[in-house]
Amino acid sequence: MAQLDERAQRLTVKLVYYGPALSGKTSNLTRLHDLLTADRVGDMMLLETEGDRTLFFDLLPLGFTAPSGLLVTFKLFTVPGQVAHNGTRKAVLSRADGAVFVADSQYNQAVNNGASFDNLMANAATVGIDVASFPLVVQYNKRDLPDILSEEDIAHRWSKAPWPVLLASALQGDGVRETFSALLKQVYARLDLQFALLAEHGLTQDAFIKAAGGELA
Numbered sequence: 001m002a003q004l005d006e007r008a009q010r011l012t013v014k015l016v017y018y019g020p021a022l023s024g025k026t027s028n029l030t031r032l033h034d035l036l037t038a039d040r041v042g043d044m045m046l047l048e049t050e051g052d053r054t055l056f057f058d059l060l061p062l063g064f065t066a067p068s069g070l071l072v073t074f075k076l077f078t079v080p081g082q083v084a085h086n087g088t089r090k091a092v093l094s095r096a097d098g099a100v101f102v103a104d105s106q107y108n109q110a111v112n113n114g115a116s117f118d119n120l121m122a123n124a125a126t127v128g129i130d131v132a133s134f135p136l137v138v139q140y141n142k143r144d145l146p147d148i149l150s151e152e153d154i155a156h157r158w159s160k161a162p163w164p165v166l167l168a169s170a171l172q173g174d175g176v177r178e179t180f181s182a183l184l185k186q187v188y189a190r191l192d193l194q195f196a197l198l199a200e201h202g203l204t205q206d207a208f209i210k211a212a213g214g215e216l217a
Contacts, residue, residue: 002097002191010063010071011195015183016093019102020109020116021081024141027170028102029078032180035173036213064211067202074212086119093120094127098135098187100179105140105148105167135186136163139179144169181214 003012017025033041063073077096079089093099101120103113124131138161140154149157151167158165164182168175188197188208197203206216 002194003095004195008071009069010073011191013072013074013098013187013191014096015074015076015187016096016099017076017078017102018089018093018099018116018120019079019081020104020112023081023102023104023109023113023116024168024170025078025081025102028100028139028141028168028176028179029076031170031173031176032076032213035177040213066197066207068200070201070203072203072208072211081116083119086123089119090123090127093123093129096129097190098183099137100183101136101138102170103138103140105142105154106145107147107149110149133190135183135190137179137183137186138163138165139168139175140165141168141170141175143167143174144172177213177215180212181209181216184209184212184214 002014004010005012017028019025030044033044063071065071077092079092099120101117103109103117121131124134138158140149142148154165154167166175166179166182168179170176185205188205191197192205195201197208198205209216
């Protein structure tokens with residue numbers, strides 16, 4: 001959950017990109033980092049231990065200020081895709097305020113996508129995240145490749161899911177900001193319930209999304 005430092009009037013929001021190995025989590029984060037203006041992002045950092053890696057950067061490192069004076073900052077992370085590093089996945093997911101599940105659109109990755117999504121759900125429960133209210137966006141990446149699932153097939157597979165499903169080609173930048181914006185919309189709704197962003201801080205959903213670098217619908 002978001003960390004509110006009442007004394008400093010600072011709210012820190014943590015967002016995580018989750019998915020199987022080589023699905024494009026890193027590509028999403030690096031492309032988003034490139035798309036945002038330099039004053040909005042901190043340096044890209046890579047933590048590497050025993051073959052696993054976690055990529056992260058601070059979005060709005062100096063934060064943006066709500067009308068009330070509340071300072072809002074964001075931290076964005078990827079999790080390692082390798083199954084062997086499940087402990088790191090849990091640590092990164094812990095206290096997250098929302099996640100993007102990055103699936104690989106290729107036909108031969110359907111089993112890996114399913115296993116990774118199940119792992120996300122299991123780890124979320126393990127670290128105390130209420131999956132029913134957790135902000136989540138599903139992104140099918142690599143739409144520029146051949147031999148991929150059709151849009152109709154994806155829509156059918158996720159027809160009963162409560163989460164938005166978007167299409168992307170992160171290497172080309174397509175769908176990256178749209179995915180991020182869809183997540184920010186859900187995150188705002190949850191934070192508003194927790195911290196009364198609109199009523200007590202005068203922070204609207206549109207202002208929240210725009211300040212974070214998302215695109216308004």
